[in-house]
Amino acid sequence: MHAVPSMEEPSVDNFWSGKTVVVTGAAQGQGAEEVCTLFELGAHVIAIDIHDAQSESWSAVRSRCTKDSGRLAVRRLDVSDEDAWAAFMTELGASGIAVHGLINNAGITLRKTVAETSAAEWRHVMSINLDGAFLGTHFLSRVMSDGGAIVNVASVTGLTGYFGAAYSASKWGLRGLTRAAALELANRNIRVNCICPGMVDTPMMRNANAQHDERKVRFFHKGNRQATPLSRGAHPGEIAKVAVFLLGPDASFITAADVPVDGGMTGGGIFWRIGKMTENL
Numbered sequence: 001m002h003a004v005p006s007m008e009e010p011s012v013d014n015f016w017s018g019k020t021v022v023v024t025g026a027a028q029g030q031g032a033e034e035v036c037t038l039f040e041l042g043a044h045v046i047a048i049d050i051h052d053a054q055s056e057s058w059s060a061v062r063s064r065c066t067k068d069s070g071r072l073a074v075r076r077l078d079v080s081d082e083d084a085w086a087a088f089m090t091e092l093g094a095s096g097i098a099v100h101g102l103i104n105n106a107g108i109t110l111r112k113t114v115a116e117t118s119a120a121e122w123r124h125v126m127s128i129n130l131d132g133a134f135l136g137t138h139f140l141s142r143v144m145s146d147g148g149a150i151v152n153v154a155s156v157t158g159l160t161g162y163f164g165a166a167y168s169a170s171k172w173g174l175r176g177l178t179r180a181a182a183l184e185l186a187n188r189n190i191r192v193n194c195i196c197p198g199m200v201d202t203p204m205m206r207n208a209n210a211q212h213d214e215r216k217v218r219f220f221h222k223g224n225r226q227a228t229p230l231s232r233g234a235h236p237g238e239i240a241k242v243a244v245f246l247l248g249p250d251a252s253f254i255t256a257a258d259v260p261v262d263g264g265m266t267g268g269g270i271f272w273r274i275g276k277m278t279e280n281l
Helices: 029-040 056-064 082-095 119-129 131-143 165-188 203-207 214-226 236-247 265-278
Strands: 020-023 044-049 072-076 099-104 144-153 191-197 258-261
Touching: 020 029, 029 044, 029 056, 029 099, 029 236, 044 056, 056 072, 082 131, 099 131, 099 236, 119 131, 119 165, 131 144, 131 165, 144 165, 144 236, 165 191, 191 236, 236 258, 258 265
Parallel strands: 020 044, 020 099, 044 072, 099 144, 144 191, 191 258
Antiparallel strands: none
16 A cells, blocks of 8 residues: 555645756756756756756856755766766765656757658667656666656657657657656655647757758748647746646646647647638638
C-alpha cells in the first residue's frame, strides 16, 4: 500500500523555498522561462545547457535571477552524454542535495520527412530529445526526494501526425517514457508527466527553418496559427507555468498524463478547421 499524502500540504507560496529543481535546455527560450519562473518562486535551480556557463547565451537568465543569485547554478552538460549525467548525479549525491524536480526540456527540431532525413540526423535528434530525457530521469531519479516530480517536454507533434519524422518520433517516444517512469516511480510518490506544447515563440521556432527560404518560414508559422483555435502561438512563459504547476503541490494527484498546451490545436481536431472553412459560405 502506498502512503497517503497528508491533506495539509504546504501552500504554493512557500512550497518552493529550499527545493532544488534541475532544468535542461535552460539557457534560452522555454527552458529559460522555466528557470526564471522557478527562481522567482523561491526555488534553487540548476540550469543545464550545452552552452558554456560563461556564454552570452545565459545573459537573459542571469539578468532576471539577480536577487539571491546563489539560488541559481548554471552549468554546461550535454544531455546526450551518459558519462556527464553519471558524474552530475555523483556530484549531487556527494553534496547531499536532494533534487525535488526535473524538467527535461532540452530538444532540437528537424523539419525533414522520412525520405529527406539521413540516419545521422535521425540519431542526432533522438540522442537529445529522447535519450537526453531518459538519461536525466535514469540518473536524477536516484537522487530525487520522495514526493518529487518530473516533467518531460514533448510536443503536439507527439499527439498527431507530423511531417518532421525524427522530431515527431522523438516526441511520441517521450510520451511512452513518461508513462513507464510514472509507473516505476509511483511507489516513491514521484510523479512524471508530459506537456505537449503547440507553436511557441522561441529561438528554436524562429531558427528551425534555416534550410528553407523565408517565404516557407512565414507560411509554416501562419499555418500553425490558422490550425490553432486561439489563433496564435504561445509565449514561453505560458508553457513554463504549466510545467511548474505539474512539479508543484497543486498537481499532487496527476501522474502519467499528457497535457496539451496548444491553444486548442489538437483538441479542436479536423472539424474545427472544417467549421472555419464553411463560416463564410
